Amino acid sequence: MRLSRYFLPILKETPKEAEIVSHRLMLRAGMIRQQSAGIYSWLPLGLKVLEKVGAIVREEQNRAGAIEILMPTIQAADLWRESGRYDDYGKEMLRIVDRHERDMLYGPTNEEMVTDIFRTAVRSYRDLPLNLYHIQWKFRDEVRPRFGVMRGREFLMKDAYSFDLDAEGARRSYNKMFVAYLRTFARLGLTAIPMKADSGPIGGDMTHEFIVLASTGESEVYCDRDLLDMPVPAVDIDFDGDLDPVVKSFTSRYAATEEMHDADVFGALPGERQVTARGIEVGHIFYFGTKYSEPMGAKVAGPDGAERPVHMGSYGIGVSRLVAGLIEASHDDAGIIWPESVAPFDVGIVNLKPGDAATDAACEDILARLEAAGRDVLYDDTEGRAGAKFATMDLIGLPWQVIVGPKGVADGTVELKRRATGERHSLPIDQVLARLSGA
Amino acid sequence: MRLSRYFLPILKETPKEAEIVSHRLMLRAGMIRQQSAGIYSWLPLGLKVLEKVGAIVREEQNRAGAIEILMPTIQAADLWRESGRYDDYGKEMLRIVDRHERDMLYGPTNEEMVTDIFRTAVRSYRDLPLNLYHIQWKFRDEVRPRFGVMRGREFLMKDAYSFDLDAEGARRSYNKMFVAYLRTFARLGLTAIPMKADSGPIGGDMTHEFIVLASTGESEVYCDRDLLDMPVPAVDIDFDGDLDPVVKSFTSRYAATEEMHDADVFGALPGERQVTARGIEVGHIFYFGTKYSEPMGAKVAGPDGAERPVHMGSYGIGVSRLVAGLIEASHDDAGIIWPESVAPFDVGIVNLKPGDAATDAACEDILARLEAAGRDVLYDDTEGRAGAKFATMDLIGLPWQVIVGPKGVADGTVELKRRATGERHSLPIDQVLARLSGA
Numbered sequence: 001m002r003l004s005r006y007f008l009p010i011l012k013e014t015p016k017e018a019e020i021v022s023h024r025l026m027l028r029a030g031m032i033r034q035q036s037a038g039i040y041s042w043l044p045l046g047l048k049v050l051e052k053v054g055a056i057v058r059e060e061q062n063r064a065g066a067i068e069i070l071m072p073t074i075q076a077a078d079l080w081r082e083s084g085r086y087d088d089y090g091k092e093m094l095r096i097v098d099r100h101e102r103d104m105l106y107g108p109t110n111e112e113m114v115t116d117i118f119r120t121a122v123r124s125y126r127d128l129p130l131n132l133y134h135i136q137w138k139f140r141d142e143v144r145p146r147f148g149v150m151r152g153r154e155f156l157m158k159d160a161y162s163f164d165l166d167a168e169g170a171r172r173s174y175n176k177m178f179v180a181y182l183r184t185f186a187r188l189g190l191t192a193i194p195m196k197a198d199s200g201p202i203g204g205d206m207t208h209e210f211i212v213l214a215s216t217g218e219s220e221v222y223c224d225r226d227l228l229d230m231p232v233p234a235v236d237i238d239f240d241g242d243l244d245p246v247v248k249s250f251t252s253r254y255a256a257t258e259e260m261h262d263a264d265v266f267g268a269l270p271g272e273r274q275v276t277a278r279g280i281e282v283g284h285i286f287y288f289g290t291k292y293s294e295p296m297g298a299k300v301a302g303p304d305g306a307e308r309p310v311h312m313g314s315y316g317i318g319v320s321r322l323v324a325g326l327i328e329a330s331h332d333d334a335g336i337i338w339p340e341s342v343a344p345f346d347v348g349i350v351n352l353k354p355g356d357a358a359t360d361a362a363c364e365d366i367l368a369r370l371e372a373a374g375r376d377v378l379y380d381d382t383e384g385r386a387g388a389k390f391a392t393m394d395l396i397g398l399p400w401q402v403i404v405g406p407k408g409v410a411d412g413t414v415e416l417k418r419r420a421t422g423e424r425h426s427l428p429i430d431q432v433l434a435r436l437s438g439a
Numbered sequence: 440m441r442l443s444r445y446f447l448p449i450l451k452e453t454p455k456e457a458e459i460v461s462h463r464l465m466l467r468a469g470m471i472r473q474q475s476a477g478i479y480s481w482l483p484l485g486l487k488v489l490e491k492v493g494a495i496v497r498e499e500q501n502r503a504g505a506i507e508i509l510m511p512t513i514q515a516a517d518l519w520r521e522s523g524r525y526d527d528y529g530k531e532m533l534r535i536v537d538r539h540e541r542d543m544l545y546g547p548t549n550e551e552m553v554t555d556i557f558r559t560a561v562r563s564y565r566d567l568p569l570n571l572y573h574i575q576w577k578f579r580d581e582v583r584p585r586f587g588v589m590r591g592r593e594f595l596m597k598d599a600y601s602f603d604l605d606a607e608g609a610r611r612s613y614n615k616m617f618v619a620y621l622r623t624f625a626r627l628g629l630t631a632i633p634m635k636a637d638s639g640p641i642g643g644d645m646t647h648e649f650i651v652l653a654s655t656g657e658s659e660v661y662c663d664r665d666l667l668d669m670p671v672p673a674v675d676i677d678f679d680g681d682l683d684p685v686v687k688s689f690t691s692r693y694a695a696t697e698e699m700h701d702a703d704v705f706g707a708l709p710g711e712r713q714v715t716a717r718g719i720e721v722g723h724i725f726y727f728g729t730k731y732s733e734p735m736g737a738k739v740a741g742p743d744g745a746e747r748p749v750h751m752g753s754y755g756i757g758v759s760r761l762v763a764g765l766i767e768a769s770h771d772d773a774g775i776i777w778p779e780s781v782a783p784f785d786v787g788i789v790n791l792k793p794g795d796a797a798t799d800a801a802c803e804d805i806l807a808r809l810e811a812a813g814r815d816v817l818y819d820d821t822e823g824r825a826g827a828k829f830a831t832m833d834l835i836g837l838p839w840q841v842i843v844g845p846k847g848v849a850d851g852t853v854e855l856k857r858r859a860t861g862e863r864h865s866l867p868i869d870q871v872l873a874r875l876s877g878a
Contacts, residue, residue, distance in 0.1 A: 009560035030560075033556055033559070033560075035515065035555070039514075041509065042508060044506050047509050069482050070486050071474070073512060074475070074533075074545070104475070121446070121448035122448075137576070154512065
């Protein structure tokens with residue numbers, strides 16, 4: 001992509017309404033634009049990251065056996081009256097009356113709707129286990145939306161819902177999502193620690209929040225240092241096998257949010273293993289038994305022929321929030337530092353002298369060859385000072401920059417800069433191409 | 440994908456609420472489920488088609504130089520007050536009041552919002568032309584939603600918006616979308632005819648509807664038979680070149696919806712070229728000049744330094760509607776017949792005797808080899824009568840079926856069935872694999 005034909009509205013000044021670094025950088029890098037309080041447009045650069053995050057979430061859900069559907073954003077209030085949540089939900093629910101005076105709402109979550117889909121389609125334990133997920137926009141009418149897409153009103157979420165015959169089956173489904181989440185966050189370049197969450201009236205040990213450590217995190221968290229280096233299950237892990245040992249290797253070590261923290265247990269760890277840090281919640285998995293299946297009549301016949309309500313769990317990942325979380329976890333004073341897996345482009349090319357025939361030709365050649373190798377490239381072919389171009393490239397945080405100027409081109413060299421470290425080397429063009437094409 | 444692990448809730452009976460064939464078949468094939476009047480969940484099979492249609496639309500938009508963004512579903516009423524449309528729009532607009540008593544709405548279209556994005560980011564003619572598009576859910580509160588996703592309330596639409604310095608530039612942008620639409624519908628396996636639409640108070644010749652011919656279409660259309668066989672621009676067409684000749688080759692021939700029909704002009708065509716048919720509108724492109732840029736202050740400085748409002752056009756494709764349109768255009772009594780480009784799976788494998796070791800092994804081998812070749816395969820590994828399995832495969836309309844039974848396997852053969860023609864041949868397994876892998 002040529003920058004001259006792209007839409008990348010960089011802001012020169014730091015927007016003063018932005019309180020946290022990810023919000024500031026997303027606005028400055030032209031990733032998003034606020035349309036109303038807590039409601040954003042995703043501009044081209046931001047949308048590319050959002051799509052890449054979503055694609056990794058999707059791949060790992062599919063790998064774990066979950067099946068993708070897409071439920072609508074607008075729901076009938078009557079469905080929520082069946083579970084009793086329509087009256088309970090409070091002002092965060094965006095309530096709507098349609099032209100025929102029917103009560104509707106913009107879904108903040110989809111337990112009721114997916115239970116409705118299930119109950120009309122599934123009758124027998126033979127069709128279980130089943131896990132249906134979607135990646136869809138949700139709305140929560142926060143009283144004070146803030147922190148950009150970290151706590152927006154309209155937000156993109158992956159929510160999965162598992163259906164099993166009994167609690168034992170539900171645990172297997174829960175373990176699959178637990179492992180899928182470990183893999184998902186690792187692929188995003190994040191260290192996300194599963195921390196036991198409050199299971200409320202349901203009770204039990206089957207609810208975890210996944211927390212990314214970042215110095216700018218929203219809340220204090222505590223964990224065993226061992227968790228920072230735990231190996232994440234490999235791509236060929238057998239999701240039909242026994243996942244309990246993997247899950248236990250994580251859950252048997254201390255990890256707690258402020259809410260669930262037990263200072264005595266934490267204090268009993270050897271001092272060097274006591275990690276206190278700031279954290280950002282990026283996922284939440286939750287077993288809730290028959291809470292919805294019972295009132296909504298989502299039953300299957302068991303092997304004995306008797307009908308019983310299914311055991312359910314739900315599994316959320318905040319996809320739009322993750323984009324901000326990634327920036328909170330990886331940035332410096334100059335801007336964003338994207339992990340390669342979700343970078344909006346793999347490589348940026350900076351033409352230091354557009355209009356100079358040899359420099360232009362070298363840039364075009366590098367662009368064509370990197371694209372032929374399957375790299376996604378942003379080529380800054382615009383007029384402008386070198387300093388401003390460097391600042392933009394650092395701000396938008398592409399993993400690699402290729403800096404092309406007339407002097408180097410005369411010698412057959414360009415500069416290769418690695419964004420994460422700032423290292424810059426003058427290298428022969430072919431060497432740069434070989435390195436970036438093989439990546 | 441193994442059917443035993445998939446979610447494909449086939450309906451045995453024809454739902455009586457469904458008035459048109461695409462609605463009936465989408466419900467029966469387990470593609471969608473109605474959640475409220477005109478509001479649908481997309482089940483796994485339906486979502487796959489929706490995604491494939493969206494991907495083709497996206498590729499052709501990108502090829503034509505349009506840039507993807509994603510605007511939110513919920514908009515502020517104040518933005519629509521700037522254009523004057525908030526009061527004009529009527530009851531089809533879903534109006535919402537948030538918890539702070541602010542007037543909001545669920546976007547039925549995005550002219551105002553994209554104009555707002557443009558005016559805050561672009562100041563100079565040097566940044567033009569610009570075409571921004573998104574593929575996002577919209578809501579129109581139809582008084583009587585019907586025909587399934589053909590005329591739903593919550594629907595997925597691709598809408599692009601072009602910005603140019605003057606009417607001449609706007610024509611070039613219009614032509615690019617015209618050509619992109621020709622290519623998009625052709626890739627979807629559809630014959631879509633551009634027909635001049637009513638330009639209302641804007642006037643001029645720059646508005647066309649793209650109409651798919653289908654015997655079950657919603658309205659009567661008239662066109663010159665030559666248009667049915669017009670060559671569609673190739674993949675390497677130069678979008679920066681002069682596209683006027685291509686556009687004129689289509690627009691110079693007679694084509695009109697009922698609304699725009701001129702019986703005298705049509706009647707002057709040689710009789711064998713007069714085609715009267717039923718049609719379904721699947722796209723609409725429209726130049727509207729400064730209708731929004733003028734009241735909303737979306738101006739750029741021209742080469743002379745003087746500011747002027749930009750000339751705009753909008754370009755819509757009903758993505759969810761297209762899924763139904765494809766079925767209207769391609770089905771038979773047994774079910775859907777998907778074009779290969781958007782089929783939910785490329786191939787279905789029918790195991791006629793699950794549990795028979797040799798048959799199972801043959802199916803697994805065919806599945807593994809087709810998947811290794813990059814084919815997306817649905818393997819019916821379930822118990823059940825052969826007749827029911829054949830009926831399901833025909834209903835869901837995959838282009839190819841591989842039918843595997845113990846007798847054939849003993850001879851090293853399977854049956855290959857082509858859905859579109861019903862042809863069925865007993866062939867050696869390797870020959871079937873070679874044919875389907877190379878496709």
